[in-house]
Amino acid sequence: MSPSLYVPSHGRWVVNKPAVLDGWTYGQRTLPRAQQPRDKKAISNDRKLAPVIEEFQQLIEDDPELFMHFHRMFDEVQRQNSELNHVYSYKELMVALDRIITQAPRFGGASNLVMGVPMYAVLAPFCNTPSGYSVFTNPKVNAQLHKIFDVWTEFLVSPESCYVLSTNEQCWFSPMALDVMSQRLGTSFYDAWVCRDSDPNKHYGFTSWDDFFTRRFRPQMREVLDPDNPNxxxxxxxxxxxxxxxxxxxxxxxxxxxxxxxxxxxxxxxxxxxxxxxxxxxxxxxxxxxxxxxxxxxxxxxxxxxxxxxxxxxxxxxxxxxxxxxxxxxxxxxxxxxxxxxxxxxxxxxxxxxxxxxxxxxxxxxxxxxxxxxxxxxxxxxxxxxxxxxxxxxxxxxxxxxxxxxxxxxxxxxxxxxxxxxxxxxxxxxx
Incomplete structure (x- = not known):
């Protein structure tokens, strides 16, 4: 394994590069809707937005206080590079969120982990603004986000989400991804984690993105030391x-x-x-x-x-x-x-x-x-x-x-x- 590949996250979820996040958000907005969703009725390519995203947009437009805060948080966010293609309005943000809930998170590379938490990567620049704080502490917004997550969950627990569990680039069993995940543990992915199959081309036997995310260590990896000592x-x-x-x-x-x-x-x-x-x-x-x-x-x-x-x-x-x-x-x-x-x-x-x-x-x-x-x-x-x-x-x-x-x-x-x-x-x- 190459020692230079592993960049420890120290608990962080997105890369410290605002320009990368802006580019990621713009990229989501311009992507076509993915074909993997399980619920074709709820998320279909013949609609402009998924119904749950349309409902979010309607919530913003019907509530004058939310409408104001969503507009203001785009003005308040610090732009690091004016030449980049940014998402400048709540409507463009809705399109980006719509695309995300049709996809499973991808591996973003050793120094670019934004794809592992794609929705936060889109929203992160707005979280540290006064109006963004008002938006993300609003009970109506959090209730609607929960609805959005429920729709996304249906896909992430389905077999269709396994398309990111492959050896392809930016997938979780690509050579770089396996190297990054193995280095801190000091052993191979297969030896560290409970897998139902030894072949990465068969997703190591994981049945969905969530099945992979909630994977378990093999018993020898994390044994309790001195288990009978009550102190x-x-x-x-x-x-x-x-x-x-x-x-x-x-x-x-x-x-x-x-x-x-x-x-x-x-x-x-x-x-x-x-x-x-x-x-x-x-x-x-x-x-x-x-x-x-x-x-x-x-x-x-x-x-x-x-x-x-x-x-x-x-x-x-x-x-x-x-x-x-x-x-x-x-x-x-x-x-x-x-x-x-x-x-x-x-x-x-x-x-x-x-x-x-x-x-x-x-x-x-x-x-x-x-x-x-x-x-x-x-x-x-x-x-x-x-x-x-x-x-x-x-x-x-x-x-x-x-x-x-x-x-x-x-x-x-x-x-x-x-x-x-x-x-x-x-x-x-x-x-």
């Missing part, structure tokens, strides 16, 4: 560490940088919230190329699960020219984005009740919980998974839990799922 807490996801913060408040100004976590908003005012005030939050962001299942960080019993609806592309505004503002808003989105909560009572009373928070960002952002109240868990047991979109997650602990992170657990580092990330002070520190 060790393991990583729930394969993720880049964003931050570890203690003394977290019940209510805080989560929209202001430096005032990061607001527990009441993260938990949607759940009755368990007071138990965690003053506690610790560990947060990590998943790469679009990596593993998207969640695993229990402790032995224990599931006390409660819930799904919370929310935003998909809202971000904390800043002056950074890097277009990937949502990836920079990891703490902010825990309070506003669509998310799942899984409260687990550890068998170790020193740990006690803790919570896993899955936060879906962008694209379909589906959080699928596969455990239920009363289930008994061992460290490493499956909790659920993300589907389709980018994602981040948190582990939240009570203030009484004497957590200590291992020295290797630092912001910006990758922590493998099921690896030891915390130990209980006074307990075993074996790693």
């Amino acid at each position: 060790l807490i393991t990583a729930a996801c394969e993720a880049y560490v964003h931050t570890i913060q203690s003394n977290v408040r019940a209510l805080d100004k989560f929209w202001i940088k430096g005032h990061t976590y607001s527990l009441s908003h993260i938990f949607n005012h759940d009755p368990f919230t007071p138990l965690f005030v003053g506690g610790t939050v560990y947060q990590g962001i998943l790469s679009s190329l990596d593993y998207h299942h969640w695993h229990s960080p402790v032995d224990g019993i599931v006390r409660k699960t819930c799904l919370i609806p929310g935003t998909y592309y809202a971000a904390r505004l800043d002056s950074d020219p890097d277009p990937d503002v949502v990836s920079r808003s990891q703490d902010f989105v825990t309070a506003v984005a669509a998310r799942a909560l899984i409260f687990i009572e550890s068998d170790n009373p020193v740990i006690g009740l803790m919570c896993f928070v899955a936060v879906g960002l962008g694209e379909v952002s589906t959080c699928e919980i596969t455990v239920k109240e009363g289930d008994r868990l061992k460290k490493g047991d499956d909790l659920g998974s993300f589907h389709f979109g980018g994602s981040t997650h948190c582990l939240v602990f009570r203030p009484q839990t004497p957590l200590k992170p291992f020295p290797h657990v630092q912001p910006g580092t990758v922590q493998n799922v099921n690896s030891n990330i915390f130990y209980i002070e006074g307990g075993s520190e074996k790693n």
Whole structure:
């Protein structure tokens, strides 16, 4: 494998090149509608737009406030190169979105990952504008985006979406794609992941884009170390560490940088919230190329699960020219984005009740919980998974839990799922 090919994403989803994003958006607008959709009635080439996109456009035009914000966000976005062909209006944006939902995400190359999250790649330049913030926090817009995602999902779970699971250029089993996906794992794609077939020309046996996106590691890849030690807490996801913060408040100004976590908003005012005030939050962001299942960080019993609806592309505004503002808003989105909560009572009373928070960002952002109240868990047991979109997650602990992170657990580092990330002070520190 060529070491020069692998460009780590560090949790980002789109390339730091505004001109590339502008060109990508324009390219989507000019593409013919793809032929792969399963639902030919819902998305057909004899219509100008898919019905769900027409409905979105009508929503914009019928609501005077939305109509104003959609116009203004095009004026507010920073243009880096006036010679490029940009998308300059909400109608052109609707055409780009219409084309995207007829396609499966493609591999974009080692240094250009915009195709893995194509809808966010189109919307990213607008997310960091005042009017874009108003648009992407609007409940009507998020409800309509959910409808759009539902239509797209029908295609992404269908066999027709396998056309991107081939050895062709910009497909996920091309030589470059396999090289990029294999380098960090240190082994071949086939040896790392559970495949139903050994032939990439047969999609390695994956039955759809979503089947590929939610692929699982082979058992030997991510084993729990020292599973019988109750004083060790393991990583729930394969993720880049964003931050570890203690003394977290019940209510805080989560929209202001430096005032990061607001527990009441993260938990949607759940009755368990007071138990965690003053506690610790560990947060990590998943790469679009990596593993998207969640695993229990402790032995224990599931006390409660819930799904919370929310935003998909809202971000904390800043002056950074890097277009990937949502990836920079990891703490902010825990309070506003669509998310799942899984409260687990550890068998170790020193740990006690803790919570896993899955936060879906962008694209379909589906959080699928596969455990239920009363289930008994061992460290490493499956909790659920993300589907389709980018994602981040948190582990939240009570203030009484004497957590200590291992020295290797630092912001910006990758922590493998099921690896030891915390130990209980006074307990075993074996790693």
